[in-house]
Amino acid sequence: MQLRIPGPTPLPEEVLQAMARQMVNHRGPEFAEMIRESTAILKEMFQTKGDVLILTGSGTGGMEAAVVNSLSPGDKVLSVANGVFGERFADIAETFGAEVSRLGFEWGQAVDPDAVRAALSQDTTIKAVLVTHNETSTGVTNDMASIGATIREFDKLLVVDAISGLGAIDLPIDAWGCDIVVTGSQKGWMAPPGLAMVSVGERGWEAHAQAKMPRFYWDLARAKKYLDDRGQTPWTPGLTTIYGLHAGLKLLQQEGFGNIIARHARVGAKAREGVKSLGLSLFADEKHASNTVTAVKVPDGVDVKKLRGVLRDEFDTVLAGGQQSLEGKIFRIGHLGFVTEADMDAVIGALKAALPKAGFKG
Amino acid sequence: MQLRIPGPTPLPEEVLQAMARQMVNHRGPEFAEMIRESTAILKEMFQTKGDVLILTGSGTGGMEAAVVNSLSPGDKVLSVANGVFGERFADIAETFGAEVSRLGFEWGQAVDPDAVRAALSQDTTIKAVLVTHNETSTGVTNDMASIGATIREFDKLLVVDAISGLGAIDLPIDAWGCDIVVTGSQKGWMAPPGLAMVSVGERGWEAHAQAKMPRFYWDLARAKKYLDDRGQTPWTPGLTTIYGLHAGLKLLQQEGFGNIIARHARVGAKAREGVKSLGLSLFADEKHASNTVTAVKVPDGVDVKKLRGVLRDEFDTVLAGGQQSLEGKIFRIGHLGFVTEADMDAVIGALKAALPKAGFKG
Numbered sequence: 001m002q003l004r005i006p007g008p009t010p011l012p013e014e015v016l017q018a019m020a021r022q023m024v025n026h027r028g029p030e031f032a033e034m035i036r037e038s039t040a041i042l043k044e045m046f047q048t049k050g051d052v053l054i055l056t057g058s059g060t061g062g063m064e065a066a067v068v069n070s071l072s073p074g075d076k077v078l079s080v081a082n083g084v085f086g087e088r089f090a091d092i093a094e095t096f097g098a099e100v101s102r103l104g105f106e107w108g109q110a111v112d113p114d115a116v117r118a119a120l121s122q123d124t125t126i127k128a129v130l131v132t133h134n135e136t137s138t139g140v141t142n143d144m145a146s147i148g149a150t151i152r153e154f155d156k157l158l159v160v161d162a163i164s165g166l167g168a169i170d171l172p173i174d175a176w177g178c179d180i181v182v183t184g185s186q187k188g189w190m191a192p193p194g195l196a197m198v199s200v201g202e203r204g205w206e207a208h209a210q211a212k213m214p215r216f217y218w219d220l221a222r223a224k225k226y227l228d229d230r231g232q233t234p235w236t237p238g239l240t241t242i243y244g245l246h247a248g249l250k251l252l253q254q255e256g257f258g259n260i261i262a263r264h265a266r267v268g269a270k271a272r273e274g275v276k277s278l279g280l281s282l283f284a285d286e287k288h289a290s291n292t293v294t295a296v297k298v299p300d301g302v303d304v305k306k307l308r309g310v311l312r313d314e315f316d317t318v319l320a321g322g323q324q325s326l327e328g329k330i331f332r333i334g335h336l337g338f339v340t341e342a343d344m345d346a347v348i349g350a351l352k353a354a355l356p357k358a359g360f361k362g
Numbered sequence: 363m364q365l366r367i368p369g370p371t372p373l374p375e376e377v378l379q380a381m382a383r384q385m386v387n388h389r390g391p392e393f394a395e396m397i398r399e400s401t402a403i404l405k406e407m408f409q410t411k412g413d414v415l416i417l418t419g420s421g422t423g424g425m426e427a428a429v430v431n432s433l434s435p436g437d438k439v440l441s442v443a444n445g446v447f448g449e450r451f452a453d454i455a456e457t458f459g460a461e462v463s464r465l466g467f468e469w470g471q472a473v474d475p476d477a478v479r480a481a482l483s484q485d486t487t488i489k490a491v492l493v494t495h496n497e498t499s500t501g502v503t504n505d506m507a508s509i510g511a512t513i514r515e516f517d518k519l520l521v522v523d524a525i526s527g528l529g530a531i532d533l534p535i536d537a538w539g540c541d542i543v544v545t546g547s548q549k550g551w552m553a554p555p556g557l558a559m560v561s562v563g564e565r566g567w568e569a570h571a572q573a574k575m576p577r578f579y580w581d582l583a584r585a586k587k588y589l590d591d592r593g594q595t596p597w598t599p600g601l602t603t604i605y606g607l608h609a610g611l612k613l614l615q616q617e618g619f620g621n622i623i624a625r626h627a628r629v630g631a632k633a634r635e636g637v638k639s640l641g642l643s644l645f646a647d648e649k650h651a652s653n654t655v656t657a658v659k660v661p662d663g664v665d666v667k668k669l670r671g672v673l674r675d676e677f678d679t680v681l682a683g684g685q686q687s688l689e690g691k692i693f694r695i696g697h698l699g700f701v702t703e704a705d706m707d708a709v710i711g712a713l714k715a716a717l718p719k720a721g722f723k724g
């Protein structure tokens with residue numbers, strides 16, 4: 001099956017087989033070796049000298065961890081959002097008592113760093129900025145180099161949801177001033193869902209020391225202590241998923257970081273060209289198109305539910321729909337993790353055949 | 363390998379193979395069928411007409427979910443604890459702002475329901491009671507029938523950590539008045555760690571409606587809505603672990619609830635008899651000995667670190683140590699989930715051979 005949603009992604013056979021491994025003691029030497037090795041590879045991929053912590057939970061759990069470990073109730077936070085996941089980040093901060101000021105951008109458009117600068121100039125009481133690196137709901141990659149530089153001018157804490165971008169799109173988090181960064185195992189990592197990976201740099205730990213939002217399960221200082229002291233996690237980890245992540249990371253390491261980024265760039269371009277070649281339109285501003293997910297406008301006369309059904313039932317191809325206000329208006333092709341240009345050829349071929357069956361006259 | 367810690371447990375081959383399955387869309391029909399079927403079996407095992415929700419996270423995450431979905435900051439809570447996990451439950455409630463009154467019992471002893479009654483009589487402002495069903499750190503199963511009846515007399519909310527007991531030790535949660543109950547996939551369920559399963563009955567939902575502790579990732583009302591309306595989870599679930607849980611639950615269903623409980627009773631008795639036959643002493647009050655984990659006093663002259671090392675390196679048998687103040691004083695044999703009497707014979711045989719090598723003169 002061509003499972004081409006923006007995560008979970010198909011997994012290589014090596015990863016699937018790794019997950020049929022019998023349980024080991026999560027407080028024993030085999031696990032310590034596995035988590036230390038996985039963390040070391042993650043640090044390379046995050047391009048950070050800071051800490052990377054593997055938490056058992058989904059990406060949203062990682063976002064919650066990022067918030068509650070860096071903020072206090074009443075803190076002023078600037079949320080910079082251009083889609084569902086940006087809004088979710090703001091909702092989490094609000095839930096835990098932050099005073100959130102929302103700087104929104106049209107969905108499908110990228111965040112404008114100048115607007116971020118203006119917002120930070122206007123309100124000097126802002127303490128932290130929440131930004132989405134790669135907006136999975138719209139297929140837009142924000143310009144984190146410029147956004148990071150802008151936020152550094154004002155010396156604010158930068159907390160980044162890079163769940164669907166990191167590992168597949170170049171994001172040198174230390175160089176670009178990203179203080180706390182979240183990703184999820186089912187995105188670029190050739191692993192199943194169930195783990196969130198969160199990096200914390202020096203400024204992130206300084207914020208942690210001041211942060212008073214309640215945290216227990218997601219306490220990153222405790223996770224760091226267990227990892228550093230014992231090669232363990234504070235709470236029993238999702239072992240099978242860690243087996244899968246470890247196997248996926250080894251494959252990524254073999255492929256090499258530059259090759260992975262280049263592969264996603266090629267596959268992303270192929271997806272966009274393919275979609276346009278069918279007479280369909282991209283939803284996202286193409287200057288900021290994501291290399292991990294492509295959102296496509298549903299053309300007039302096409303019933304997207306029917307289209308996705310035909311693709312699934314007759315062409316063994318699973319694509320994602322639109323979320324929230326974009327439901328029925330777009331569909332999305334995921335192309336991240338274990339994906340090649342040939343996979344995109346297959347998806348575009350399936351789309352070409354399925355579209356007329358769903359009312360497409362183009 | 364005989365992995366005999368109190369979770370994770372060894373997994374049957376059917377479960378391991380189920381986890382080598384390729385990814386599916388977590389918002390598609392295959393997943394909906396799997397989570398609905400798993401939930402139905404769990405409800406039988408929980409013996410509840412209430413809801414059971416599968417969350418991606420470890421058991422401690424489930425404990426946090428139970429707390430933040432039922433309480434408000436400032437609520438008075440009685441924590442009834444006789445070990446590490448009881449204290450952890452209290453710590454979580456305190457972290458989120460509850461005013462916790464701790465009723466502690468000697469580690470290795472069971473909770474005394476009369477003491478619970480006295481505490482509730484003394485302080486009528488208490489709103490909820492946190493209790494551990496099966497204290498994994500000491501090998502004690504508390505008398506939940508009596509504790510539940512006592513708490514019902516006072517009409518308080520009863521929140522139960524049954525992580526290492528449920529599914530292996532009879533705990534009819536509706537009949538015994540347990541309003542919110544937590545378990546973890548790696549315990550009695552023949553599945554890997556990474557999922558918490560939390561039940562919420564009618565009184566639990568009433569408490570939820572009033573509860574003001576901040577919750578986002580762990581919001582059980584959102585989990586219920588996604589499950590009921592769509593057969594989904596709000597956040598991307600740990601798919602591979604759910605494959606494993608589903609396969610484990612099918613095996614448990616085939617075995618039959620009564621048979622599972624009886625098997626654990628036989629295996630627990632065998633563990634205790636075996637330990638005593640070697641001249642060792644049980645740590646827990648035998649009247650309340652757990653059928654899922656047995657804690658053994660480290661005899662004079664024995665270096666427990668060495669004992670566990672010899673067991674692992676020479677006899678391929680992994681046992682657990684003691685936690686916190688019990689470190690060095692006890693070791694623990696897990697016998698839950700995928701375990702038979704023959705496994706206990708093997709463990710006792712290994713212990714018999716290993717003990718002299720670790721200084722045992724008994």
